[in-house]
Amino acid sequence: MGEKKRKAEVKPIFVFGKKNYKFMFIGLAVIALGFILMAGGGSDDPHVFNPDIFSWRRIRLAPALVLIGFGIQIYAILLNPDKK
Template identity: 75%
Template structure:
């Protein structure tokens, strides 16, 4: 019977991203979620009734802009290298 060496170091588990990356990822997700929430609604229960509210500024301009900003933040968070900025 052989004893296992207790002095063998276990490999340290490391995350791919650091805290700063995850912070930006969650901010981007919040922008995307807010954009989709603002985009929802404005429909009608009766298909014969037209509701012009679906063409409001909030649904046509603001919500898609928030989604695109959120996607831009996501890309920035993925490409961000926080260890480069450390001294």
């Protein structure tokens, strides 16, 4: 009855390492930037056509950034955090 309870330190176990999460946040930021660049280009008046919707930024750059961001996410998932 006189035993002291010892509190064992419980460390949370994460699925990925610090390096993986760093690349995941970078990939998420690149994807968000791609979607931000894709936004806009609409017209307030439905009877007026705005050719800005077909700009190089919205057709080429933004989707490329989104795909690159997904590639970074896949790399972050497959990255071995123990390997240096």
